[in-house]
Amino acid sequence: MSVELPAVFVIDDDPSMRRSLDTLLRSVALDVHLFSSPQEFKNARRPEAPGCLVLDVRLPGMSGITFQEELAKAGVALPIIFISGHGDVPMTVRAMKAGAVEFLTKPFDDQVLLDAVFAAIERDRGRRRDAVVLAALQARYRELTERERQVLQLVVAGRANKQIAAELLLSVVTVKVHRGQVMRKMGAKSVAELVRMADRLILPGSA
């Protein structure tokens, strides 16, 4: 796990709001990055630490929701905390559906914001951990041969060795060898674990 400070990215065009959020977030030992526009955020180099995005729903030149969609398309998975003025209910609904963590109405309580930020960071941390695990699995999966992948799929589908041999027109011994290879390469200690791995890889037939 990374030992870096969690990073919070604040995008708000109001300088005094940025200053307030800056001192508040720094006072709880967060690494704060301030941006006055989405464009500025996109152009900046960001640390690869767990973190979240704090954003005003009404950004100059672009609505926060549009920006949220853009980020999703670009594969930026940072959790987003929206800050809004009141009277933006439809927008709140849209933002939450699109995966916003929290939607705060100004003037919000400082503790509420901090709680939301920590929750978001925790979520990001979990997501990152999952991503690391998944990446490792994917790397292992890529090492399997074509035949081993076929065997893997049938094993997680719950077939016995005999059935697999019949289906793939192999001898039972050969199936056993492939199966042993799969278990070894994937680092699975049991069939149950292998099933869970396949689940995460979202392989066809694993359902």
Add this chain to the structure above:
Amino acid sequence: MRSRKAYRASSLPEVMRGVLRRYGLALVLAGLALFLDGILPFPEGVGIYQLPIAAVVLSAWYGGRGPGWFTTLVCAPGLMYWFVPPVNSFEVLPHHEPAYFIFIALCLLVSEFSAGRRRAEHQTGVLAAIVESSDDAIISKDMDGIITTWNASAERMFGYAAGEVIGKPVKILAPPDRVDEMRAILERIRRGERVDHIETVRRRKDGTLLDISLTVSPIIDANGAVVGASKIARDISERKRTENALRETDNALEMARAELAHVARVSALGELTTSIAHEIAQPLGGMIASAGAGTRWLSTEPPDIAEARAALANIAADGKRARDVIARIRALTKRQTPRKETLDFNHEVLEVLALTERELRRHDIMLRTQLDSTLPHLQGDRIQLQQVLINLILNAIEAMSGVNDRPRELTIVSTQDGPNAVWVEVRDSGTGLDAKSAEKVFEAFYTTKSNGIGIGLSITRSIVEAHGGRLCVSPSEPHGAVFRFSLPVTEEALS
């Protein structure tokens, strides 16, 4: 000829009668002179000429040059035939010739002089008639301020008959507080200066006061000395009354306009409630966040005083910001009579944008401003001019609310329009106006909004016009409308 006839006061028969009377008298006088010469025992010699000369003098005096000559024409041959030797013949003995010719010359001369005198008297009479019939009071006074003449209008205006005031000091016409003014006027007259059309107050016989316009000129005699003054006074009380009435109407109108503008302003602010609430919530949120941060900075071990201080500074800044927002709104909702002050229009634009920018963003409208930093200052009512901008901005927001296929853009431009005016443009990319509604948008109670009462733009125009400017609207290319108004830069604002 025709036009001359038209100007004649009397009809043709009357003129003919006048001619007949003058020449008839001339003929009668000539006949009478010759007849008396015949029956009266005049001594021989020049005595016979006395009566004809008298006849010529009388007819010329009465009838002018023509009748004088006519009498001469009748008397000369008559004398020659009956009285100048040789008698009863149209001949003159040589030693009588000088006397005879001197007689004719004298007659012509006398006719001429009498006629001149008559003309002068006639002219004086005309002038007197003009003075007498004038609508203005015409009074003359001598250098001691004693009234010497007094015309009919003076009688009518001041209530004194001529007989009552001639010989009295002119001071009786001055109310007590104007005696000094009268003295000053007399002083200027003494120096030969003229006092032109001053507006002042005089007192009537019954003690009531009278507004007059007064012109006083020195009367200068043949030697060039100032011997008196002529005063022409015009009664302007009617005009003053009208002016006062007009001013009162104007004031009432101005008050009504201010009242209506106030209502419209409050209603416009109503449309901005959401954005204004945000403008307050923004600094409040900042204050809460900074206060929380400050507390945490002080709770660390050791406390971070510098950070805590910075957080406090943030709180103060946000507090001031919220206060400014409230001050802006309070100013706009205040009911006040319009007042002129020197102002920088760009500053007013920024003030209004501080209240409306959020509203623009709420409607996904891009704001562009091009404010000319060299804009001259102008004179105007700050609040009403802000209202003009708010109305135009709200109007633009409304016009763009249905636009989804192109960017919503609002452009505000301020620039100089010649040396004496400021030019402002508010341009939107909304639905625009067709020629028909372009004429109508400024009419009161014309509206295309479902919830509007249609006084916004009409008030906007009346405010601009009350500032001596004009407001018009035209289509913007390729979409939308552009409202333009100019405001004059007054001399006082320039300095």
